[in-house]
Amino acid sequence: MSKQYQFKLVLLGESAVGKSSLVLRFVKDQFDDYRESTIGAAFLTQTVNLDDGSTVKFEIWDTAGQERYKSLAPMYYRNANCAVVVYDITQPSSLEKARTWIRELQRQADPSIVITLCGNKSDLAARRQVTQEEAQKYAEEEGLMWGETSAKTGEGVADIFTTLAKKLPQTAPPPSSRGARGTRGGAPASGGRAGVDLNKSGNVIGTGPDGCNC
Amino acid sequence: MSADTEIRSLLRPSERVIASLRASASASDDKSRSNQNVNEVALAVIAHVDSGDRHDGLERGSVIVLDSVSLNPQSVTPKKLRIISATPITSELTISIAQGMTQGLFVLTLQVTTSSESRSRSAHETTRTFTTSDSHALSEFTSACRRFQSQAPNEDSFAWLASYAAMTTATSAYDVPPTVEPQSRHPQTHRTLPIAVPVNSLPLHECLSSAAAGQPGDEDKDIAMIKEDWVRRTLDVECAGDKTTIRIRIGSFNVNGKYPSQDLHPWLRKPSSPQLPNAMSGGKETASVYTAKIGDAIQGEPDLFVLGFQELDLAPESLLYSTSAAAARVDAWTAAIFAGLGELRDEYQKIAIHQLVGMLIIILAKKSIIPRISQIRTASLGTGLMGIMGNKGAVGLRLVVSSTSLTFVNSHLAAADEMLARRNSDFHDLERRLVFPGELREDSESHDGMGYERSSIGGDYDYDADMVASGDLNYRIDLPDADVRALLSSPNLHLRELGVRDMVLHDQLKNVIKEGQSFKGFLEGDITHLPTYRFATGLSTDALGYDMKWVLSRHTSFGSSLSRSVIRRRPAWTDRVLWMSRHPSQVNILAYAAHSEITMSDHRPLAATFEVKINDVDKLKQAEMAATLFEKIGNxxxxxxxxxxxxxxxxxxxxxxxxxxxxxxxxxxxxxxxxxxxxxxxxxxxxxxxxxxxxxxxxxxxxxxxxxxxxxxxxxxxxxxxxxxxxxxxxxxxxxxxxxxxxxxxxxxxxxxxxxxTCFANSLSWLVRLHEPIRSTKREVESHSKQLLNAPKEIMRLVNWLMSHATNIPGLFITRADEGLVDNIRDALDTGNEISAEEKLSDPHVAIAVGETLLRFLDSLTTPVVPASIHARCMEATSRDEAFEILDQFPEESVNVWISITAFLHFVLQQDAHASKNVNEDTDQSTRANIIAAVFAPILLRDDAAKAPRVSPLAKRKFLLYFIT
CATH class of the missing domain: 2.60.40.10 (Immunoglobulins)
Incomplete structure (x- = not known):
């Protein structure tokens, strides 16, 4: 029997590591060489179909990486089921920043949050400054998932999100029995208590195809 | 076992009994009446306390009906109660009470109207009636119901009733499905406008859903509202009709059951009336202002007179049925109004009238405007005795002039000082339940003959709409009786104006509007007139004619007296005119005054004159355009x-x-x-x-x-x-x-x-650390400096300047200053520049601006010169010596400020005394001192808004007077 899941995902990481490009590749399979810096938080959705027939819908908040907006980040990772923390393999400082984000998430986000560490710009391997071993070791120590991607070529992008999609239904708390799902209608990420609870519990939102028209 | 205990035993622990009532049930609208099908029942209002998952802290109420059954038909007793129905208390439940056919018997009717979707035209109604002779229990029962109704619960809050509904018998004519789909009404809520008026002066963003960063809120609802707002605004520009200005005179008069015995001309025609018919010593200025305004008024005769009366008839039977005497009163007052118009009487015609018991509203229109008036509708609602009787409540008239909708509501709210909460809840009742026929309300789809057509697209964007709420709103002044009377009794005009200003600060209505507790969004003109209530004749009055009698407090609940106490009804602005407009800039108040010449009642009549912009829009064109605009927006x-x-x-x-x-x-x-x-x-x-x-x-x-x-x-x-x-x-x-x-x-x-x-809005304790002007101060340096100034140099500069240049300036601290000059003087304090150029030193305008700057500076201090914590102690001083002793308790930085300022004021008053010895001036020295004290005391001893109780303004003046005279 196929199931549908819905999870809130937040992207975090230093400015210019390629968070928005990663999302653009994932959601629209596009790449833009001259992307403007994100000043704000963009909201996108993408659905991943798994082999067992179930689908996972991600509600993605792509946040601004700039330091001056750091105080706003908690508003976006609040109630997130998963976080993708991105660094740039050519910038060691960006991994440091990623560690800071991960520490903050471990301290302040929902305790059940699933975190993936993502080394972007793998197409620039010639200028690599962060080794795969270093990042992988850190991820293992902290119990994170890890992968490298290139938003430019598309390499590894689908893997990162698919792996998350597979892992989430296993780790997320069992679907809540609250009858709130009917209230969501066609409103992605609608606020209010029902929406928040739903996000928090990583609900199963339907049991058949088109069970949800979100 | 008492009924309450027995009912309680049937409830779960999360519910409790609020009120209960024994009654006889009669099936209302079927043929079984003749069958003697009357059985004894118990009714109860029960409350549900939410446990956890809802955070609004509100209790939900329900009416349950129980009947008695014998477990064993053979035995006579005991019978057991069982629940036969459970009804949620929402706005769908209508409760009414009438006098029964038999003396002392009351008929209670509970009516439930269910219409979960506005689409379903066939509203389902269920009605049950009960009779009881226990008026006390009935009163408690209805007030409990109304309290829950006033909390306006969501329909989804009654899941807890399900278990009771399951207990009820299927045959009951009366059970209502206790669970309602949570979303059924949601998208429409923003169209439910205050007092059923198409006026919503709340800004758009305040109507939108609650949202935050990362939490977009209810986007469907927000988009719909923003769209509608955009269409309305675009129509205002693209489809603007001809605008004309009309003049409306609103009157409110609580006539205390009297017949008209005086000429109503001042109320109908005069912009203001002399405030003190007996003591006219301050009257010189009044008279000149008065004649200037008269000229103005004669130029523009009102196009509409909207006159609201309260307590037209005080006879008890008027509550229950209309009497011929009541009709006679209406006729008498109508005749008096036309008589009061004098030579204008033939130019006006009565176009609408509506009455509920003692409340009456009449509209007179100038004949020239009558062709532009259409769609007159009426509404009324009783909120009085037992929550429904018409001794309190409102009557309303709505009409359309050209294409602008005007609504006039004449209200009479709960009386007595301590009934503030009741007045607020009366208003909320009116807001929800005073419905003009033809309104698009989910629960009423009825259109009367004049019901207006709404655009098929929905909403009421095509209306320019204004509303006036007037009447005896009964709000009081939160000051002691002696204070109010003393503040009012000064024969000096300035002093009385300051007294009125002090009292307005303590006016209950002004404060509840500010805090959003009732009449939210309504505006009011400046109150400069004396309180309109309560006047008396004979011996027990004060100099102004206000009632001095001691009476028993009316704070009693129906049938039983609570703590009765002896009180005096202190003067108050019970009678008011408020307004609200979709386009606030299009309503302009020209006059707002009480008319003290008319003395036949214990209230004085109040009148306000407005200029209102009226729009004349082609409705059809507007509706077409609206449709085009919605289309243009797309999906x-x-x-x-x-x-x-x-x-x-x-x-x-x-x-x-x-x-x-x-x-x-x-x-x-x-x-x-x-x-x-x-x-x-x-x-x-x-x-x-x-x-x-x-x-x-x-x-x-x-x-x-x-x-x-x-x-x-x-x-x-x-x-x-x-x-x-x-x-x-x-x-x-x-x-x-x-x-x-x-x-x-x-x-x-x-x-x-x-x-x-800026040096404004700081604390004295911080300012005394600053040796340099604030703009050239490095904060880090100053905060460590140990050497404190005796007093902030800004105050010393202002006081020294005034001492050198302004000791003999008439109007100092009283006349309004030039704003530009005040700005420049403040800049000078901030930068250290000279307060005024050399050649301007003798300009009285500069002196007045320096005085004003001092007052504003003191008023801006984050903690007043005399902190609120020692106000009470200051008020204990009964002599100059005691007052000076209290200085020891002032904070260090306040003492010198207090001394400098009071010494300066003392000096100025001394100068005055010398000067006026030779000249016979209007204002004697003690009046001057009193005026200065009235200006400075509320600033130097400013109240702390957050902390009660506030100290009497008169006592503050008295304390200051010890230092300056």
């Missing part, structure tokens, strides 16, 4: 559409921002998507502020068509209220605004600027 709600708004810049630099000098910046927001998009600014956290209090954003929400650009105006303005926190942590202004695109991105906008600190 924003489409979940698949992508919304792209682009900000020209994500940073706004305000540059240098000074106190009270506005800085405006513009930001361009462009729709680069393919579909119309809506946006709104959201706070960082739910229910938090959208922006710093010193910023304003116009608009806070809006709609942009594809390809179009909108300019959003950001204004920084730092005033006394907002400067204090900035002074604490000065220099850098740094804010992040969050602009949310519906179904899209949150944009962040950084607003930065350099704050130029």
């Amino acid at each position: 924003i709600e489409d979940a698949e559409a992508t919304h792209k708004l682009k900000l020209a810049s994500s940073t706004i630099d305000l540059g240098a921002v000074s106190f009270r000098r506005p800085v405006m910046k513009q930001m361009e927001l462009q729709n680069i998507g393919k579909i119309a998009s809506t946006f709104r600014f959201v706070p960082m956290r739910p229910r938090g502020p959208i922006h710093a209090p010193w910023l304003s954003i116009t608009p806070l929400a809006g709609l942009i068509l594809p390809g179009e650009t909108m300019s959003i105006i950001i204004t920084a303005f730092i005033d006394e209220r907002t400067a204090a926190p900035l002074n604490m942590n000065p220099n850098r202004l740094d804010e992040t605004l969050i602009l949310h695109t519906a179904r899209g991105k949150d944009h962040f906008v950084s607003v930065t600027g350099q704050y130029q600190p």
Whole structure:
């Protein structure tokens, strides 16, 4: 029997590591060489179909990486089921920043949050400054998932999100029995208590195809 | 076992019994009446206490009906109660009480109207009637019901009733499905407007759903509202009709059951009346103002007279049925009105009248305007005895002039001082339940003959609408009786004006409006007239004619007396005229006054004259245009559409921002998507502020068509209220605004600027650390400096300047100062520049501005010179010596300020005394001193808004007088 899941995902990481490009590749399979810096938080959705027939819908908040907006980040990772923390393999400082984000998430986000560490710009391997071993070791120590991607070529992008999609239904708390799902209608990420609870519990939102028209 | 105990035994622990009532049930509308089908039942109001998952803290109420059954038909007793129905108390439940056929018997009718969707025309109604002779229990029962109704619960709050519904018998004619789909009404809520009036003066963004960064809120609802707002605004511009101005005279008069025995001319025609018919010593100025305004009034005769009466008939039987005597009273007052119009009487015609018991509203229209008037409708609602009787409540008339809808509501709210909460709840009752026929309300689809047609697109955007709420609202003044009388009794005009100002600060209605407890969004003209209540004749009156009698407190509940006490009804502005408009700038109040010549009642009549802009729009064209506009917007709600708004810049630099000098910046927001998009600014956290209090954003929400650009105006303005926190942590202004695109991105906008600190809105304890002018102060240095000044140098500079140049300036501290001069003087204090140029030293305008600056400076202090904590002690002083002793308890930094200022005032008053010895002036020296004390006392001994009780304004003046005379 196929199931549908819905999870809130937040992207975090230093400015210019390629968070928005990663999302653009994932959601629209596009790449833009001259992307403007994100000043704000963009909201996108993408659905991943798994082999067992179930689908996972991600509600993605792509946040601004700039330091001056750091105080706003908690508003976006609040109630997130998963976080993708991105660094740039050519910038060691960006991994440091990623560690800071991960520490903050471990301290302040929902305790059940699933975190993936993502080394972007793998197409620039010639200028690599962060080794795969270093990042992988850190991820293992902290119990994170890890992968490298290139938003430019598309390499590894689908893997990162698919792996998350597979892992989430296993780790997320069992679907809540609250009858709130009917209230969501066609409103992605609608606020209010029902929406928040739903996000928090990583609900199963339907049991058949088109069970949800979100 | 008492009934209550027995009922309680049937309830779960999460419910409790609020009120219960024994009654006989009779089936109302079937043929079984003849069958003697009357059985004894118990009714109870039960309350459910929510456990946890709802956080609004409100209790939900339900009416349950129980009957008695014998477990064993053979035995006579005991019978057991069982629940036969359970009904949620919502706005769908109508409770009414009538006098029964038999003396002492009351008929209680409970009516439930269910219409879960506005689409379903066939509203389902269930009615049950009961009779009882227990008026006391009945009163408690109905008041409990009304309390729950006033809390306006959501329909989804009654899941807890399900278990009781399951207990009820299926045969009951009366059970209502206790669970209601949570979303059934949701999208329509914003169209339910106050007092069923198509006026909603709340700004758009206050009507939107609660949203925050990362939490977009209810986007469907928000988009719908922003769309509608956009269409309305666009119609205002694109489809503007001819605008004309009409004049409306609103009157309110509680006639205390009297017949007209005096000429009503002053009430109907005069802009104001002399305030003191007996003591006219301050009357010189009054008279001149008065004649100037008279001229004005004669130029413009009102196009409409809207006259509201209360207590037309006090006879008890008038509550129950209309008497011929009541009709005679209406005729008598109508005749008196026409008589009062004098030579104008033939120009007017009575066009509408509506009465409920003692409340009457009459509209007279000038004959020339009558052809423009249409769609007159009436409404009334009783909120009096037992919550429904017409001794209190409201009557309303609504009419359309050209295409502008005007609503007039004449109310009479609960009386007595201590009934403040009841007055507020009366208002909320009116707000919800006073419905004009033809309104689009989910629960009433009825249209009467004159019911107006709404545009098929829905909403009421095509109306320019204004509303006036007047009447005996019965709000009082929260000051002791002796204070009110003393503040009013001064024969000096200035002093009395200051007294009125002090009293207005303590007026209950002004305060509940400010706090949003009732009449939210309503405006009122400045009160400059004396209280309109309660006058008496004979011996037990004060000099102004206000009643001095001691009476038993009326604070009793129906049938039983609570703590009765002896009180005096102190004067109050019970009678008021308030208004609300969709376009507040189109309503202009010209006069607002009480008319003390008319003395036949214990109230004085009140009148207000307005100028109202009337729109004349082609409705058909407007509806067509609205349809076109909605079409043009397209389907924003489409979940698949992508919304792209682009900000020209994500940073706004305000540059240098000074106190009270506005800085405006513009930001361009462009729709680069393919579909119309809506946006709104959201706070960082739910229910938090959208922006710093010193910023304003116009608009806070809006709609942009594809390809179009909108300019959003950001204004920084730092005033006394907002400067204090900035002074604490000065220099850098740094804010992040969050602009949310519906179904899209949150944009962040950084607003930065350099704050130029001011000496205003600081604390004395901080100012005495500053040796240099505040603009040249390095904060870090000063905060460590140990050497404190005796008093803030700014105060010393102002006082010294006044001492040298302004000891003999008439009007100092009284005459209004030139704002530009005040700004310059404040800058001089902040920068250390000279207060005034050499050649201006003798200019009295400069002196008056320096005086004004001193007052405003003192008023802006974050803690008053005399902190509120020692006010009570100051009031204990009964002699000059005692007053001076209290100085020991002042904070160190306050003592010198107090001494400098009072010494200066003392000196000025001495000078005055010498000067006026030779000249016979109007105002004697003690009056001068009293005026100065009345100006300074509320500032030097400012109340702490957060802390009660507040000290009497008179006692403050008295304390200050010990120092300055």
